[in-house]
Amino acid sequence: MIEKLLVGTYTHKNSEGLYELELDTDTKKLQNLTLVGRSGNPTYLVQSKANKVYAIDAESADGKKIGGLKAFDASTRPFTEIGKYLADGTSPAYVTVDEARQLVYTANYHMGVVTVYKIAADGTLTQTDQAQHTGNGPRPEQQDGPHPHFADLTPDNRIVVCDLGNDTVYVYDVTDAGKLTEVSRFSCEDGFGPRHIVFNPETDKAYLAGELSSKVSVLDYDRQTGSFSLDQTIKTIPDTWTEHNGAAAIRITSDHKYVYVSNRGFNSLATLAIQSDGSVKLIDQTPAEGDFPRDFNFNSDESFIVLVNQNTDNATLYSRDAASGKLTVVQKDVQVPEGVCVKFEY
Numbered sequence: 001m002i003e004k005l006l007v008g009t010y011t012h013k014n015s016e017g018l019y020e021l022e023l024d025t026d027t028k029k030l031q032n033l034t035l036v037g038r039s040g041n042p043t044y045l046v047q048s049k050a051n052k053v054y055a056i057d058a059e060s061a062d063g064k065k066i067g068g069l070k071a072f073d074a075s076t077r078p079f080t081e082i083g084k085y086l087a088d089g090t091s092p093a094y095v096t097v098d099e100a101r102q103l104v105y106t107a108n109y110h111m112g113v114v115t116v117y118k119i120a121a122d123g124t125l126t127q128t129d130q131a132q133h134t135g136n137g138p139r140p141e142q143q144d145g146p147h148p149h150f151a152d153l154t155p156d157n158r159i160v161v162c163d164l165g166n167d168t169v170y171v172y173d174v175t176d177a178g179k180l181t182e183v184s185r186f187s188c189e190d191g192f193g194p195r196h197i198v199f200n201p202e203t204d205k206a207y208l209a210g211e212l213s214s215k216v217s218v219l220d221y222d223r224q225t226g227s228f229s230l231d232q233t234i235k236t237i238p239d240t241w242t243e244h245n246g247a248a249a250i251r252i253t254s255d256h257k258y259v260y261v262s263n264r265g266f267n268s269l270a271t272l273a274i275q276s277d278g279s280v281k282l283i284d285q286t287p288a289e290g291d292f293p294r295d296f297n298f299n300s301d302e303s304f305i306v307l308v309n310q311n312t313d314n315a316t317l318y319s320r321d322a323a324s325g326k327l328t329v330v331q332k333d334v335q336v337p338e339g340v341c342v343k344f345e346y
């Protein structure tokens with residue numbers, strides 16, 4: 001069977017935007033890398049059920065940076081651009097679609113804002129709200145101000161935002177019209193650097209990746225109050241690793257047995273087994289087969305993982321044993337320029 005996936009990239013070197021790759025699950029091979037959409041630094045992307053793709057876009061006008069989103073109709077090859085939503089300043093780091101409310105959320109790391117857009121019937125966007133974060137953290141270089149890195153849905157359809165810059169996880173209510181109201185704030189330990197979060201919607205346990213600390217915290221999400229409390233925190237790298245590491249993507253399997261985290265520095269995928277009480281145990285580290293694995297994702301039945309290494313311009317394909325969680329490298333050195341986001345297509 002052929003499954004298709006989209007790769008978001010930086011366009012600092014040889015990349016020109018958004019790429020499509022095929023995974024042949026019979027031959028266990030990634031193949032046919034194709035440029036499908038031109039965009040500046042499309043570091044994150046999302047495909048809607050209506051087959052539109054919203055990707056980060058960074059451009060410049062009159063020598064100044066402008067950043068935001070590009071919208072594409074993904075039913076053609078290459079994609080057809082249907083809209084561009086740019087504002088002064090640096091581009092966001094994350095984008096997602098809220099299908100139920102027909103909204104799009106972005107988290108802008110550099111500008112410290114969360115932005116909401118309404119999706120029109122033709123897939124184009126209109127901005128409906130923006131929340132400006134404030135504050136900072138103890139690490140002067142990376143926590144000089146607020147840096148929202150992630151904005152996505154909770155299991156009960158609120159919005160959770162991970163702010164790496166001020167060590168805070170925010171929960172917002174959102175109306176169908178796309179207006180935000182803050183519900184709660186969870187403070188991480190100093191210097192944790194919350195980056196991305198995933199949930200088990202059956203237990204309302206949340207697994208929060210800390211980029212700056214190379215840690216995962218297990219949180220309890222309370223639907224009554226829309227707030228988090230802390231259960232457990234563990235490292236995603238060995239205590240003996242003293243060089244730089246930044247935890248990046250975190251993904252949970254649909255059977256809620258395993259969480260995987262990419263380690264940029266200690267170039268690996270950490271496998272965390274979820275115990276019966278929802279806590280996690282670090283059981284394995286599988287080499288990334290490249291440098292700076294910023295993102296990875298599962299194919300449809302989660303028997304494979306595709307990972308992209310930003311600095312070595314390559315993707316690695318793993319087969320995954322669902323029972324043990326074990327990953328086996330089946331292909332490496334697949335050329336993908338400056339890959340930073342991996343999304344399998346519907």
Ligand SMILES: O=C1O[C@H](COP(=O)(O)O)[C@@H](O)[C@H](O)[C@H]1O
Nearest residue numbers: 043091092093109110211246248
């Ligand atoms: O993971 C990271 O993301 C931030 C935000 O990405 P950007 O493309 O919006 O700059 C990045 O600055 C940081 O270096 C990196 O570790």
